[in-house]
Amino acid sequence: MSKVKIGKKEFDLEDDIQREAYWTLKAEEHLLNKQITKVEYITEVEARENLWGHRPIAFQISDKNGKASWIVTQMDDEGNDGGALAILTDKNEGDIIPRL
Numbered sequence: 001m002s003k004v005k006i007g008k009k010e011f012d013l014e015d016d017i018q019r020e021a022y023w024t025l026k027a028e029e030h031l032l033n034k035q036i037t038k039v040e041y042i043t044e045v046e047a048r049e050n051l052w053g054h055r056p057i058a059f060q061i062s063d064k065n066g067k068a069s070w071i072v073t074q075m076d077d078e079g080n081d082g083g084a085l086a087i088l089t090d091k092n093e094g095d096i097i098p099r100l
Helices: 016-031 044-049
Strands: 002-004 009-012 036-039 059-060 068-074 084-090 094-096
Touching: 002 016, 009 016, 016 094
Parallel strands: none
Antiparallel strands: 002 009, 036 059, 059 068, 068 084, 084 094
C-alpha cells in the first residue's frame, strides 16, 4: 500500500518527499501542543513481555482534553534498533513514528 491519506490529502509513500511530509504530519498529530505528564522507565515485566533486554525511558503526554498517550523509545520501526517512537494510545495500540 503506497497511497495513504490524512484528512483529504493523499500521499504516495514511494515518493521520498511525500513520505517525509506524511510522517511529519503524523508526528505533528501526536506530538504538537501536548504536555508531558509523566516520565518513567518501562517495568521489567513490560520489557520481558516485549522480549527486550533493556528497559527504555517512556513518557506520557496529554492533550488539552486530558487524553493521554505513552511515548516509548524503541530501537527501530519494528522495535529492534534505534530511532523510532512508539505512540501508544491504548495497550499495544497506536502508531509508530519511523526513522527516515
